[in-house]
Amino acid sequence: MARLNIVLYEPEIPSNTGNIGRTCVATGTRLHLIEPLGFRLNEKSIKRAGMDYWEHLDVTRYINYQDFLEKNPGAKIYMASTKAPRTYTDVSYEEDCYIMFGKESGGIPEEILLKNQETAIRIPMLDKIRSLNLSNSVAIVLYEALRQHNFDHMQLEGHLTRYDWK
Numbered sequence: 067m068a069r070l071n072i073v074l075y076e077p078e079i080p081s082n083t084g085n086i087g088r089t090c091v092a093t094g095t096r097l098h099l100i101e102p103l104g105f106r107l108n109e110k111s112i113k114r115a116g117m118d119y120w121e122h123l124d125v126t127r128y129i130n131y132q133d134f135l136e137k138n139p140g141a142k143i144y145m146a147s148t149k150a151p152r153t154y155t156d157v158s159y160e161e162d163c164y165i166m167f168g169k170e171s172g173g174i175p176e177e178i179l180l181k182n183q184e185t186a187i188r189i190p191m192l193d194k195i196r197s198l199n200l201s202n203s204v205a206i207v208l209y210e211a212l213r214q215h216n217f218d219h220m221q222l223e224g225h226l227t228r229y230d231w232k
Contacts, residue, residue: 070096070164071097071141071162071165072097072204074169076101078171083103090124093212093220094219095124097126098126099127100127100133101129101130104169142160142185144207146166146168146189147173147187147188148173148197149173149188152187153187153188154187154206159215161215189203
């Protein structure tokens, strides 16, 4: 069973983190939050974005990036950035890999990206905008990684039985 990990580096917008948490619950993905956070985890806006699922979320908080690295030694980390040379579909996501996204206002710091150029990935887009919404970006990349593992731990047929598809 492929377990994946989403890492948010200093997220700033509570509704994005709420949406990402909901996506992680829906996919059985672990969520890692690197502080400082731009909000409190008990804010109403997080609950409105889907954090009524928080009790079902496998989430770990870290005081900073160094703490994250120390507690996850040897982790294969893909860094999502608009500055990356490779697209997210050019990668074969390993079981138990980590996919890291930066804060909404500035992304992953350049010094971290420079040390991880070989695992930096991007979502293709026109140059008319700076970036996609963080929660949309997480969903796009996460579902590609899950697809590569044939959604092996997700029960796809269970939802179809609720409707008459004749």
